[in-house]
Amino acid sequence: MSSVISLRGAALSYGPRTVWHDLELDVRPGEFLAVLGPNGAGKTSFVRALLGRQPLSAGELTVLGRPPREAARHIGYVPQQAALSAQAMLRARDLVRFGIDGHRFGPRLRTAAVRKRVDEILDAVGASAYADVPVGTLSGGERQRVRVGQALATDPRILLCDEPLLSLDLHHQRAVTELVDARRRSHGTAVVFVTHEINPVLDLVDRVLYLAPGGHRVGTPDEVLTSASLSRLYGTRVDVVHVDGRIVVVGALDDPAHHVPEEVHP
Numbered sequence: 001m002s003s004v005i006s007l008r009g010a011a012l013s014y015g016p017r018t019v020w021h022d023l024e025l026d027v028r029p030g031e032f033l034a035v036l037g038p039n040g041a042g043k044t045s046f047v048r049a050l051l052g053r054q055p056l057s058a059g060e061l062t063v064l065g066r067p068p069r070e071a072a073r074h075i076g077y078v079p080q081q082a083a084l085s086a087q088a089m090l091r092a093r094d095l096v097r098f099g100i101d102g103h104r105f106g107p108r109l110r111t112a113a114v115r116k117r118v119d120e121i122l123d124a125v126g127a128s129a130y131a132d133v134p135v136g137t138l139s140g141g142e143r144q145r146v147r148v149g150q151a152l153a154t155d156p157r158i159l160l161c162d163e164p165l166l167s168l169d170l171h172h173q174r175a176v177t178e179l180v181d182a183r184r185r186s187h188g189t190a191v192v193f194v195t196h197e198i199n200p201v202l203d204l205v206d207r208v209l210y211l212a213p214g215g216h217r218v219g220t221p222d223e224v225l226t227s228a229s230l231s232r233l234y235g236t237r238v239d240v241v242h243v244d245g246r247i248v249v250v251g252a253l254d255d256p257a258h259h260v261p262e263e264v265h266p
């Protein structure tokens with residue numbers, strides 16, 4: 001298959017308000033696509049469309065050649081780090097097991113085989129040490145590892161990550177992105193990674209989908225993350241500067257994530 005996600009002339013509206021339109025995009029197996037943009041540009045709406053939870057208002061979207069709802073079980077979804085509420089008392093082992101039971105393996109797989117697979121996944125995401133404590137007691141970074149494990153347990157062909165690094169420190173950001181990258185390298189799993197902050201994944205990104213109030217752009221980071229390109233998307237002057245291998249966007253943006261990070265303030 002040449003693409004796992006295909007959008008043609010795609011638009012998404014809520015009532016009279018069109019969030020994005022004329023979106024043309026093909027995501028290839030093993031590709032790492034970062035979805036960027038300021039608050040309200042439609043990133044979450046894009047995720048919801050891929051999961052088949054929000055219909056397009058125009059155009060076409062296929063996931064693995066099918067309508068998105070039919071392909072949802074092939075998508076491993078890693079959400080934002082959120083309060084666990086109902087799941088707080090469950091163990092990491094239980095969450096990963098749900099990932100397995102919910103999909104391919106089904107009830108016929110013998111318990112010992114399921115247990116072995118759960119152990120393998122917990123090991124792969126570095127969560128074995130806290131596999132048996134309630135996830136409500138884990139740190140944010142530990143919990144996100146478990147979330148990645150839960151998503152990998154579904155044996156996904158697409159990993160859809162919605163701001164999975166929010167409120168993680170640099171060490172855990174790196175750990176989570178490495179897990180995601182390892183999966184795409186070992187299995188050709190495509191990665192759609194919604195993020196406010198490109199730098200933690202910059203080395204991994206093949207292409208960027210930049211959603212903005214004035215339109216969108218798809219291309220490599222070098223093509224999209226330029227002063228000229230972003231100024232066009234925002235309709236105002238935006239400067240993109242490179243500082244120690246990091247990309248910093250400076251401009252009159254209403255997005256707090258685009259403020260100059262502290263470490264580069266003079």
Ligand SMILES: Nc1ncnc2c1ncn2[C@@H]1O[C@H](COP(=O)(O)OP(=O)(O)OP(=O)(O)O)[C@@H](O)[C@H]1O
Pocket residue numbers: 014019037038039040041042043044045046
């Ligand atoms: N169910 C809905 N009904 C009406 N409008 C909605 C709905 N969901 C989102 N919107 C609007 O659509 C726009 C895009 O929202 P969306 O959540 O997709 O943006 P986002 O890029 O994910 O933003 P953020 O970075 O703040 O999470 C916003 O203006 C939002 O208010």
